[in-house]
Amino acid sequence: MDRLHAMEVFVRVVETGTFSAAANDLRIGQPAVSKLVAALEDHLQVRLLVRSTRQLHPTEAGQAFYERARRTLAEADEAETAARGLGKGLDGRLRVCASVTFARLHVVPRIGAFLNAHPNLRVDFVMDDRYIDLMGENIDVALRAGELADSSLTARKLATCERSVVASPAYLARMGTPSAPSDLLDHTAIVYTQGLVAEEWRFRRADAETSVRIPTRLSFSAAEGVREAVIAGLGLAISSRWMMEPELASGSVVSVLTDWKLPNADLWALYPSGRLPTAKARAFVNWFEENFSTIQH
Numbered sequence: 001m002d003r004l005h006a007m008e009v010f011v012r013v014v015e016t017g018t019f020s021a022a023a024n025d026l027r028i029g030q031p032a033v034s035k036l037v038a039a040l041e042d043h044l045q046v047r048l049l050v051r052s053t054r055q056l057h058p059t060e061a062g063q064a065f066y067e068r069a070r071r072t073l074a075e076a077d078e079a080e081t082a083a084r085g086l087g088k089g090l091d092g093r094l095r096v097c098a099s100v101t102f103a104r105l106h107v108v109p110r111i112g113a114f115l116n117a118h119p120n121l122r123v124d125f126v127m128d129d130r131y132i133d134l135m136g137e138n139i140d141v142a143l144r145a146g147e148l149a150d151s152s153l154t155a156r157k158l159a160t161c162e163r164s165v166v167a168s169p170a171y172l173a174r175m176g177t178p179s180a181p182s183d184l185l186d187h188t189a190i191v192y193t194q195g196l197v198a199e200e201w202r203f204r205r206a207d208a209e210t211s212v213r214i215p216t217r218l219s220f221s222a223a224e225g226v227r228e229a230v231i232a233g234l235g236l237a238i239s240s241r242w243m244m245e246p247e248l249a250s251g252s253v254v255s256v257l258t259d260w261k262l263p264n265a266d267l268w269a270l271y272p273s274g275r276l277p278t279a280k281a282r283a284f285v286n287w288f289e290e291n292f293s294t295i296q297h
Helices: 004-018 020-025 030-044 060-084 100-107 112-117 167-176 182-188 224-231 239-250 279-292
Strands: 049-051 057-060 091-098 120-127 141-145 154-161 163-167 189-190 202-204 208-213 216-220 237-240 254-256 263-273
Touching: 004 020, 004 030, 004 057, 004 060, 020 030, 020 189, 030 237, 091 100, 091 279, 100 120, 100 141, 100 224, 100 239, 112 120, 112 141, 112 279, 141 279, 154 279, 163 239, 182 202, 182 208, 182 254, 189 224, 189 237, 224 237, 224 239, 237 239, 263 279
Parallel strands: 091 120, 091 141, 189 216
Antiparallel strands: 049 057, 141 263, 154 263, 163 237, 163 254, 202 208
16 A cells, blocks of 8 residues: 555545545545545554545544644655755645635736646635634635734735725715714724724824724625625725725725824735645745735835
């Protein structure tokens, strides 16, 4: 039994949930997948998987073995990459996650260049506004904006962006344009609930600081909802330029209270805790940082 290959097969079974999905992903027959997992269990003298209604799940021993096997495979991949040299390109699988809006606006339109540079690399892109468990969902690198909720993650700051209060011209024509933070009490707030913006908005101008708790009638767990609500004229929101870049450029959304400053939004590359970033993850982040620097404002 090729133990490294058997470990790779087992890892894919755990990640996909079925023998058939793992076989399809690895482009081998389902019987071969079942045979390799059985051989691995026989070799280890422990049961690694249990079957529920439609899916396979790791046992406690299987979960522990999965975590170590995945690290072993990543280290083997790193060793091969180092031996070949990065100039010959990367291969294998890279799992990246980012919020839906940020990925749609700033990553997806440009990622073709990264794929062209590494034709043997497969990228699985998870677009999700949730603060997901990187290790639990097998993410190699995440792009996240805002404050870091988990200090145990390995983090690298990529950029900083100013934030502002934004609204559509139609909303401002109907409700009036605020000239001071206190004027916002007469407006309706649209709030993003993923931790980047609190319902109490804090402003600073020179040495003066103030905070306002604005009446909220709409909140969204995804930035796409905030964007569409602002564009539709349903209220005011706090936004980084990253999130509203096309609309701010076209004038369909405008910034107000521009002489008052809000806390900046930082963009981070995050890696799972407990292991070094892979060469593939580092190459992706380096590529992204270089390209993203050309579109920052």
